[in-house]
Amino acid sequence: MIHDTQLVRDIAVEHPGATQVFRRYKIDYCCNGARSLSEAAAARGVPLADLRRALDGLQPSAAPAGAAPAELIDHIVTRYHQVHLQEFPEAIRLARRVERVHQDHPLRPQGLADHLAFMADDLEAHQHKEEAVLFPMMLRGPSPMMRFPIERMTAEHADVADQLLHLAVLTTDFTPPQDACTTWRALYAACAKLDADLRxxxxxxxxxxxPQFL
Ligand SMILES: [Fe+2]
Ligand SMILES: [Fe+2]
Structure with missing residues (x-):
């Protein structure tokens, strides 16, 4: 049972599938999740009853949210770090092509390729810090030294969340125009996947x- 006063981030952790509902209603659960469900709904102008109905419809899962750090880190690196690094270059290529071919189209995503390239560089540096410094520290066990790098990574995540907001603006919420070609549609689908995966x-x-180390 989900309550209106529960924090968005706790709902996202405890109820598998909730993140999809939050994405649908554009509720930021990754970097801005320390708000109650009712506060988050009010901030987005979403009717709380609609949100509650969508969340209450989720199937309960037998799997607990708590995985051991080593397992979690391995999952993060293989499912997210490596996948982002594979997918960004293709999205940048598609964006360059769409911007060039459709330069006279009023709805062309001007500046999208450069924005994606900027995001990819930033993310590569961020992930490198996690893989080279923070994750090995975590695998050695809890230590008070970890607070600073964790705060630093959390602040960088907030920057990524801002970059994603700009990505949504550039792509009109990942919605191609009616007359968009296949490349344009593939580009926006790739951007929507990057958004979902990064969140x-x-x-x-x-x-x-x-939180296991704080
Ligand atoms: Fe990461
Ligand atoms: Fe990170």
Missing amino acids: EHMHLENNVLF
Whole structure:
């Protein structure tokens, strides 16, 4: 049973499938999840009853949210870090092509390729810090030294969340125009997947992995 006063990030951790509902209603659960469900709904102008109905319809899962840090880190690196690094270059290529071919179209995503390239560089540096410094520290066990790098990574996640907001603006919420060609549609689908994956990735770090070390 989900309550209106429960924090969005706790609902995301405890109820599998909730993250999909939050994405649908554009509720930021990864970097801005320390708000109650009712506060988050009010901030987005979403009727609380609709949100509650969608969340209450989720199937309960037998799997507990708590995985051991080593297992979680392995999952984050293989399912998110490596996948983002594979998918960004293709999205950038598609964006360059769409911007060039449709330069006279009034709805072309101007600046999208550069924005994606900026995001990819930023993310690569961020993930490298996690893989080279923070995750090995975590695998050695809890230590008071971890607070600073965790705060630093959390602040960088907030920057990624801002970059994702700009990505949504550039792509009109990942919605191609009616007359968009297949490349344009594939590009926006790729951007929507990057958005979903990055939010899930940051949620796992901010709300599941990092709290185990604070
Ligand atoms: Fe990460
Ligand atoms: Fe991260």
